[in-house]
Amino acid sequence: MNTGEKSEQGGLLHLLSVRRFAPFFVTQFLGAFNDNVFKNALVVLLTFQAAQWTSLPPEILTNLAAGVFILPFFLFSATAGQIADKFDKAGLARLVKLLEMAIMGFAAAGFHFHDLSILLVALFLLGLHSTLFGPVKYAILPQHLHAHELVAGNALVESGTFVAILLGTLVGGLLAGAGGHPVWVALAGLGIAAAGYGASRFIPAAPPPVPDLRINFNPLSETWRNIAFARRERAVFLAILAISWFWLYGALFLAQFPAYAKNILGGDESSVTLLLAVFTVGIGVGSALCERLSGKQVELGLVPLGAIGLTAFGIDVWLASPQIVPGGIPLDVAALLSRVSTLRVLFDFLMIGIAGGFFIVPLYVLIQVRGDPRHRARLIATNNILNALFMVVGALGAAALLGGGLSIPALFGLAAIVNVVMASFLFVCDREYLQRCRHWLGHARGG
Incomplete structure (x- = not known):
């Protein structure tokens, strides 16, 4: 691990105060939060307003949405792992956040035009966003944390992920049930993605271990x-x-x-x-x-x-x-x-x-x-x-x-x-x- 900080501490609160961890934690937290805001808002809309979007029953739509989100993990995880070993992980985190902002803009078009196909493509792309960030999320920790800090770092990531799921589920449901135009779901997602990108700008460099790796697509x-x-x-x-x-x-x-x-x-x-x-x-x-x-x-x-x-x-x-x-x-x-x-x-x-x-x-x-x-x-x-x-x-x-x-x-x-x-x-x-x-x-x- 390359860091100029000398610390004998490795506790949870300490890590949340240092640049080696805090910007990354905020970035990954907001990413998981945004995924769940969009997913749950879409599921609520498809469950209670299915007739406004399609003739398919809600039970099929909700399972279809779940399958669409998880599909990129099968298709692109192997490629994502290679990319994270070949390129700087901090730079990749910033690129993934920019992709997330673009996806939210695309989703806004789907809500505006009331087009379910656009929203499902946006959901697929959000799954791709999570797939690309996954290897970065866990592989960057040993590069930025001391050995005695890894347990605390992983503890924060795991607990933060579940808190993000909880809060994202709540906020997504509230946005979908607020009664206004559903485009606000995507606009809120765009704001969350922008905040995540802002946090990612402060993640220290994480040089690749195999910069000469030839990627197998x-x-x-x-x-x-x-x-x-x-x-x-x-x-x-x-x-x-x-x-x-x-x-x-x-x-x-x-x-x-x-x-x-x-x-x-x-x-x-x-x-x-x-x-x-x-x-x-x-x-x-x-x-x-x-x-x-x-x-x-x-x-x-x-x-x-x-x-x-x-x-x-x-x-x-x-x-x-x-x-x-x-x-x-x-x-x-x-x-x-x-x-x-x-x-x-x-x-x-x-x-x-x-x-x-x-x-x-x-x-x-x-x-x-x-x-x-x-x-x-x-x-x-x-x-x-x-x-x-x-x-x-x-x-x-x-x-x-x-x-x-x-x-x-x-x-x-x-x-x-x-x-x-x-x-x-x-x-x-x-x-x-x-x-x-x-x-x-x-x-x-x-x-």
Whole structure:
């Protein structure tokens, strides 16, 4: 890492005050925030005003939108990883932000002309924007942070991402439901993108590790080549698989929140926000605790603890969920919070978030520390491809199971049980996790 700053600190608040991290953090936060503002606003519009845009039913439109956004991760992640290894990452961040501003301008035209095809293209381009920024997002951290700061940096990125998702979902829904012309959604997005570009101007240079790299634009061959390379670094590849499993698990829960809040808890629209907020707070707390408990180093011993939490509290959501679907007027947040069963479920979702922070932060740091620096961005790109693949498989599997009559609480319980299998696979293939866990627990008891 090349920096003129000398610091013995590496805590969360300290990193938010230094130029090596703060501008990048603001840039990535606003990017994730903007993605979710636009996505959720579009989904709300297509759900409640579908007839004004197309003859297709809302259920098909919302799933189509989700597929359009995730498609670029399959098509362009391999290329994005090569670009991030070949060019300065700070410069790439600025170019990606300029692209985001152009996309928002294009989306404004779609809203103005009431053209759904333009909006879907804009959504695809936003997915491309996220695909290009993904390898930069994680590969730049080891270049700008000291080794003892990486856990804190990743903790902030993970918690910041989920906060951005929460706030973006809220703001997107508010903009779509405000009753004014929907072009304001794109104009707000343009303003957010401009702010992100302004922050990116202050990101210090991050020289490329392989400036003479010849880019292979064939996504299939390059994807297979990157997967093959990742498999040569066993610990790194297993971490990538574990991260991908977590995103399947987390995305499966998040996708069911609206239906779970309405049909199982009997809540109104605000109850969905409550569930998402509790889960987000959990991720933030878990990530922050991970930094504190790890001693500012890669502490793989926290991963088994996270896996235990994901299973234990996932099963308890299943057991604690009301068995009788409530009827009558949907309950607001205050009414829901007056019920003991709701409080237990909320505690479970909070603990799932905390366990998720324990699980995922050390895995990202492992990839950054043990991955070959010359291939670091391409390893992150491989991770992004597999993340997307796992989430799509999880979504299809959940749809099939729910369509076959499985209840949402039972789906949560099944995911928690499958987590035992996936975690066991990880810990059998790489025994370092359990060894570090025993060592960490022994040290914690002795301390």
